[in-house]
Amino acid sequence: RVKRAWVIPPISVSENHKRIPHLLxxxxxxxxxPGGVIYSIKGPGVDEEPLGIFSIDKFSGKVFLNAMLDREENDRYRxxxxxxxxGGVTLEDPTDLEIIVVDQNDNRPLFRQDVFTGRVVEGAEPGGSSRGSGPGWGAEPALQQHPPGAPAAAGTCVMTVDATDADDPDTDNAALRYSILExxxxxMFSIxxxxGEICTARPGLDRETMGVYNLTVQAADMSGDGLTTTAMAVIYLEDINDNAPEFTKEEFSMEVEEQAAGVDVGRVFVHDKDLAGSSSWLAKFTILEGDPEGAFAIRTDPHTNDGVLSVVKPLDHEVRDRxxxxxxxxxxxxxxxxxxxxxxxxxxxxxxxxxxNEAPVFRENPRRISxxxxxxxxxxVTTYTASDPDxxxxxxxxxxLLYDPADWLQLDPRSGTVRTKRELLHPSAFLQGGWYIALVLARDDAEPxxxxxxxxxxxxxEVNDHAPQLQPPAGVLCGRPGRGGNLLLGATDDDRPPHGAxxxxxxxxxxxxxxxxxxxARFNVTHAVLAVLAELPEGPYSLPLLLRDSGTPPREQQxxxxVSVCHCGRDGTCLDGVLAAATAGAGITLGALMIILGSTILLL
Known part of the structure; x- marks a missing residue:
């Protein structure tokens, strides 16, 4: 059994003890x-790091402190x-010697950061406050979460500042209390x-009056009566739409040229106290009255918040000038x-x-005439004039005349009357499908x-001024009826339909x-067939024919x-040598025709 004198109770010693060496x-x-026992101690602070803090008189058993202690480094030594x-023989079983380092308030509190930031919407409601030990000192309800930009619930808390103290947390040396110094x-805020929770303390937070609050907060140990430290708490007020936009004046005046479209006329200016660039600041403009035709539009310049008035439909000064x-x-x-x-x-x-000045306008364009x-x-021909919108x-x-390719026309420069300068005739390279195109220029006397x-x-x-012409005017046929005694006749007409075939x-x-x-007999609309009715002697014949077209009125010409009547072969074709005789007899006169006709009658 260990004797009571050999059981050593824990020994307490204050940190930072300056009287060294000090008997513990x-x-x-x-x-x-007497003189027969040798004492020794071992452990941290003796023969283990940190070395040399403790020592013992080996003959008297006195244990000494040889250096200042720091509880924050080691709070006890075993x-x-x-x-x-x-002779070195153990007299007693080894016993424990525990040295407890007693804390002193030798460490100031330390905030976890130098600057704390928080946000709260303007107009946030204050919470109830409790007694405190200094200006702005109050106890607030727990933090109530709310979405950014939304009004806060009553008693809105913004942030929590926190500090630490290296001293013994079980003593007042590390008992911290928070306060707002400035x-x-x-x-407007309490803590x-x-x-360390900071909450709103009074109503009336207005971003437009003060958008940022800078608070100096303090942490003190010894329950507020000890060592102190400070930090900054920066609180930003978030904007809500509590200010309506206002026009800077009641009336705005501006001008725009007629016929302009898609151009900006001018700007109207507004003022809004809310945060620039936010949806609470951005203006929206509407034209309520005075524009029944929708000639104007107004949009917002997102950079300046001005209203930009523009013309979307051309305006006519002569119709409405204001x-x-x-x-x-x-x-x-x-x-x-x-x-x-x-x-x-x-x-x-x-x-x-x-x-x-507006350009003249041809109300009928193109003008079609015949x-x-x-x-x-x-x-x-016509009087072709323009009107002046001014x-x-x-x-x-x-x-x-800006374009008259055939030089057929002349134009009165004052009246716009168009007359013919020469006859207009078919056919012409300047006609397109029977149409002649000319361009007339109208000019005002403004400057420019x-x-x-x-x-x-x-x-x-088309006028029916040509009779049809026989084509060809000569031919050859066999003089026997029904056996090659036919000749195909054709005609041409210089007139265009409907004055031709x-x-x-x-x-x-x-x-x-x-x-x-x-x-x-008629063959088709342009051809006919001449036929022999009786067998005729060989030789030339001149037949007077009457040709008529279908124009209005019709034109005819004799x-x-x-015709050369040839000697017919068995198959109804002309025998050799007949074509030469036919050629020799072509172009017979009308007098010779009468002699031939008379001879034919005698033969009959």
């Missing part, structure tokens, strides 16, 4: 004989004590002395219900439409002058006796057809 305890063995006789005269628009403004984001309405949410915008071919020079300006229009071009489309109407072929009515030996 004297140990004794019950088996001690040593082993030994008792031996002079936050401005308003005292929970125990937890506009008075009523424009409203509001935010993209709805206004908070508690926010007051703006007294300047409406403005009047007066727009003056400036008159500019003229008979062969119309004599100097004949009026009814409020006195201007004179003049006219000129403006002009317009009108197209004059003239249809040259169908053609009508007939023997001259002035010579009815021709019908005894000859007949003509023409001679030179």
């Amino acid at each position: 305890v004297q140990i004794k063995s019950d088996k001690q004989q 040593l082993r004590a030994f008792a031996l006789d002079l 936050q401005g005269a308003a005292g 929970n002395a125990t937890t 506009f008075e628009l009523t424009v409203s403004v509001q935010n993209e984001r709805p206004l908070e219900p508690s926010a007051p309405a703006s007294p300047r949410a409406l403005a009047t915008v007066r727009v003056r439409v400036r008159d500019v 003229v008979l071919e062969g119309t004599p020079p100097g004949t009026p 009814s409020h300006q006195i201007q004179t229009l003049s006219y000129a 002058p403006l002009s317009a071009t009108g197209t004059l489309s003239i249809e040259i109407l 169908p053609f009508h072929f007939q023997l001259s009515p002035q010579h009815p006796q021709l019908a005894r030996n000859w007949s003509i 023409q001679l057809l030179n």
